[in-house]
Amino acid sequence: MNYQAFENLLLCPECRNPVNKAENGFQCSNTGCGCFYPVYFGIPVMISCHNKVFQSTDFSLQAPPDIFFKRYKNPLIRTLKRLRPDVTLNLESKKNYRQIGEQLSNMAGCRVLVIGGSIDGTGIGELKKRLPPDAVVVESDVAHGPNTNIILDCHQVPFTDNSFDLVIAQAVLEHVLDPFVCVAEIYRVLKPGGQVYAETPFMQPVHGGKYDFHRFSFLGHRRLFRHFRENASGLLAGPGSSLAWSLRYFITSFAPGKKIDKYISYVANFPVFWVKYFDLLLNRNKGSMDAACGLFFHGTKEPGYVLPDHELLRQYRGYRY
Ligand SMILES: [Zn+2]
Numbered sequence: 001m002n003y004q005a006f007e008n009l010l011l012c013p014e015c016r017n018p019v020n021k022a023e024n025g026f027q028c029s030n031t032g033c034g035c036f037y038p039v040y041f042g043i044p045v046m047i048s049c050h051n052k053v054f055q056s057t058d059f060s061l062q063a064p065p066d067i068f069f070k071r072y073k074n075p076l077i078r079t080l081k082r083l084r085p086d087v088t089l090n091l092e093s094k095k096n097y098r099q100i101g102e103q104l105s106n107m108a109g110c111r112v113l114v115i116g117g118s119i120d121g122t123g124i125g126e127l128k129k130r131l132p133p134d135a136v137v138v139e140s141d142v143a144h145g146p147n148t149n150i151i152l153d154c155h156q157v158p159f160t161d162n163s164f165d166l167v168i169a170q171a172v173l174e175h176v177l178d179p180f181v182c183v184a185e186i187y188r189v190l191k192p193g194g195q196v197y198a199e200t201p202f203m204q205p206v207h208g209g210k211y212d213f214h215r216f217s218f219l220g221h222r223r224l225f226r227h228f229r230e231n232a233s234g235l236l237a238g239p240g241s242s243l244a245w246s247l248r249y250f251i252t253s254f255a256p257g258k259k260i261d262k263y264i265s266y267v268a269n270f271p272v273f274w275v276k277y278f279d280l281l282l283n284r285n286k287g288s289m290d291a292a293c294g295l296f297f298h299g300t301k302e303p304g305y306v307l308p309d310h311e312l313l314r315q316y317r318g319y320r321y
Contacts, residue, residue, distance in 0.1 A: 001149050003044050005136050006111070009163045012037075013156035014048035037158075043144070045151040046158035053177070054142055059151050084266060085273035087244035088293060089280070092236045093123030093170070093199065096296060099232075100166065100197055101130030110165040111136045113189065115154045115182075116172035118145025121199075124170065138164075157185040164189050169198045171294075175211045179224060187227055190301040196228055199296045203242035205249040219316055221295045226307040228299030234289075240278030241293035247272040290318040 010026060012019050017030035025038040026046075035049040038056055045056040104110050110132065114124075117139035131137065139147040140154075152158050154169070154176060167186045173179040186196055200221055206212045216224060222233060251268040255261035282288045 001137055001139070002042070003039075003149055006138050006150075006159075007044075009111075009159045010044070010046065011158055011160050012048075013046055013152065013158040014050055019158075041144070043148060043151060047142075047151060047153055048156055051153060051156070054153055056151075059144065080266065084269050087248055087269055087273050087276055088237045088241045089276040090122055090237045090241075090294065092234070092296060093121070094126050095123075096197065096232070096298060097123045097125075097127040098130070100195065100298070101127040103195075104135070104166060105130045105132060107135075107165060108132050109134050109136070111138070111163060112166045112168065113138045113157075113159070113164045114140060114147075115152075115167065115169045115186070116141055116175070117168070118143045118148040120147065121168075121170035124168070127168075154182045154185060157189050159189045161188050162191045162194075164194055165191060166195045166197065169196070169200075171199055171201070173198060173200045173216075173224070174214045175208055177213060179214055183224055183227075187301055192301055192303050194301050195231070195298065196225065196301070197296070197298050198225070199236055199294060201294045202292045203239070204245050204293055216295065218289050218292065218295055218318075219312060221297055222307070222315060223309070223312055225297050225299050226312065227301075227305065228297075229302045229305050230307075231298045231300055233295070233297045235283060235292035235294065236296050237276070237293035238279040238283040238288040239291035239293070240280075240282055241276045242291050243278070244272050244275040245293060247275060286317050287319045290320060 010019050011017065012028040012030065012033060012035055014035050015028060015030050015033040017028055017033065019026040019037065020029050022036070025036055026044060028035045037044055037046050040060050045059045047054050047056045112131065112135060114137065118141035138150060140150045140152045141148050142151060142153060155178060167190055169186065173182060176182045190196065200216050202215055202217060248268045252261055252264045255264045
């Protein structure tokens with residue numbers, strides 16, 4: 001989708017003033033701010049000129065050198081990657097996306113913001129194929145990818161308040177420096193009655209190298225979204241998947257260097273991936289929540305609503321104490 005479909009919603013992520021169209025980009029209308037936002041490869045780069053982590057020029061290259069997703073040009077490596085069995089058994093994402101897609105299917109012109117959407121997340125196709133044809137789908141990231149139609153940092157979302165009907169953050173909030181700020185931004189850009197859908201890992205070792213900062217227990221994740229009324233929440237993958245991940249990282253921990261780690265990381269999935277199938281049994285037990293591999297939260301923005309902490313504690317689903 002071309003950014004012209006949503007440029008009327010853009011604002012300056014630094015000072016939240018309107019932006020004006022300029023040559024090769026957008027200029028903040030506030031002269032005291034003065035940030036300029038270039039458009040590279042037809043993609044607006046809405047990174048504040050004061051951002052400490054990213055600079056807009058990082059995205060002037062088609063594949064920035066030091067940003068999240070590696071591209072493998074070699075077809076042999078791509079095939080080998082496809083053949084490698086996954087250590088996560090996630091049966092929930094598809095189901096959740098299908099349900100949300102059905103709710104939005106009759107909402108003509110609905111607006112969806114995907115954070116971390118440079119590539120398709122697990123199961124998101126179930127949502128996309130149900131959206132009405134005139135839906136505006138903003139697929140954002142801090143990386144170029146096949147889906148990216150805007151570059152943004154979700155600590156400073158460059159959209160006006162009350163703009164979206166759905167915001168998705170799938171496998172994103174562990175990678176941001178301050179997830180509470182990001183969720184506040186999600187809340188701000190959602191319309192009243194708009195929905196948030198988030199998936200976040202819990203018992204999972206570091207992935208994405210240095211861009212991995214947080215894990216949340218079930219209640220920790222719920223509290224992160226305490227300004228949202230809950231529609232549904234639960235585990236995406238259980239202790240079987242957590243153990244498969246741990247075993248994989250146990251094996252890779254023997255690697256004395258980066259190069260050997262790369263090879264071990266590839267082969268380590270084969271002897272351990274089957275452990276994830278225990279989840280078919282374990283996910284039925286409430287105690288599995290305390291060792292879940294990943295969690296999801298689906299909620300609605302209802303202005304004025306806050307989940308009180310004493311109510312939060314009553315939502316514990318495990319067996320311990
Ligand atoms: Zn500004």
